[in-house]
Amino acid sequence: MSGEEAIARAFVEARRTGAALPTYPGVRPTSLAAAYGVQDHAIAFHGGAVAGWKVGRVPAPYSDTLGVPRLAGPIFADQIQSAGDDPARLPVISGGFAAVEAEYLLRIGRSPKPGTQRLSPEDAVALVDAVHVGFEIASSPYAGINADGPLVTISDFGNHNALLIGAPVADWSSRTFEDWQVATFVDDTCVGEASARTMLDGPFGAVAFLVESLAARGRALEPGQWVSSGAVTGVHQVAVGARVEARFGTLRVSGTIEAAARQESMSEMKHGERTG
Template sequence: MGMELQVSAQVDAVAQAFVSARREARALSDYPGVAPAALDTAYSIQDRAIHFDGRAVAGWKVGRINPPLDGTLGANRLSGPIFADSIVDAASGAEPEMPVFEGGFAAGEAEILLHVAPGFAGPVPTDDDGTRAILDDVRLGIEIASSPYARINLDGPAVTVSDFGNNAGVVLGAELTGWREVDLCAILVRSEIDGAEVGQATAATMLDGPYGAVRFLLANLIQRGFDVSQGLWVSTGAITGVHEIAVGQSFRAEFVGHGDVRCRVVAAQPR
């Protein structure tokens, strides 16, 4: 019992530290406590941080866990919350300002965002056709990955999970026209920072693709006890890579033949 209380206190301390640093827009030079070595502990920290933060969650990011750590940790993907007030709709073609934690970690990622329609009650689909059937919107998008802790990605997936999965918001671009018929994994995606290309790829490189990311996320959230019936966005994973970016720079994601999404990165302010 004493050990359980000690672990619980350590989990709460890390969660509170990350929430406070994000609220204060304050960089962290060191990990704020005992870093998790396993995903179960990391998700416990994340769950407590969501509770302490108190804002509404309107979506979730999905990231990849690469070999050999996928075998060590027992999963090839991870998840983190996207708060409602950090989702910016830029379907009109605007270039919104997206805050990142100066002195911490910041990156832009070209992603396809899928929306699970309200009313989903399970079971988790087992194939792409079944997954498409529970969606009501697909957008071109950008995830802003940012944390007050600069080493969040270097220290491994469990540390990434512990600070909201390294998410700081998403940009919703235009709807992907005819998405029910489009092969999402065939779209060539290019990422640019300040007009210079930093990566290109297709979602075919991403395990079982964007629909697979939705299936992973729903199973992950149900296992953790979250209600998935109210509708939620899924930022399905970085297609061209995780591209580090600095305050003042602009990020553009081009989905060739389908449109593009843009944003400019600014320094987060205390809230």
């Protein structure tokens, strides 16, 4: 097993069992290719449908040294829930990293033309068929995932753990929603306010970035997939039990942070297959 595979397996195993990792499980990646290599192995080990992609900002000076403004991570179908009348239950890995991010969620209506490797934010609008408000829950078994820089973040699914899809944005194609004031609250305290105009080239720029990033990995956006386009008000760390709410103009989305449920480990799954 390669070093990249061992790191990927350690992260997937820790996520399945809800166990924190006190240290990074291997040698930290030193290039984008190595970081996404770990992520691709982890996608294979995790299994299940990739129902979308989260996009996060790469801060300076990393954006200059790596030559990219954003990073990406997979969103699996079993990590998505739709908001209802009651606050959602939003899982994080206890003892690891946990944060809430108010985001615009863009649904892909059609794939880019085969061979497309670069797209402008304006052209990316044509790939989208709906925009919703929502929360991305950033969580990892490794508490230092963000502090260690974007290559480490990329290696563990881009620090993604859950997606809450809220109400649709009416008349989204006019792009006026990008001027809405967005506010995030944790336990009734406002922890951040901003609009999508502060997000590099905006939510559709995140889609354009994904077209290029995924093409370099031999992947493509697919109809029905979601793009969690980046934190509008910031990345706000939370603890189990916290109540969170985001206000996008007149639209609201809310939830309660809880510890992720333990699943069977890989060894337990294999043992069950042998003895079942």
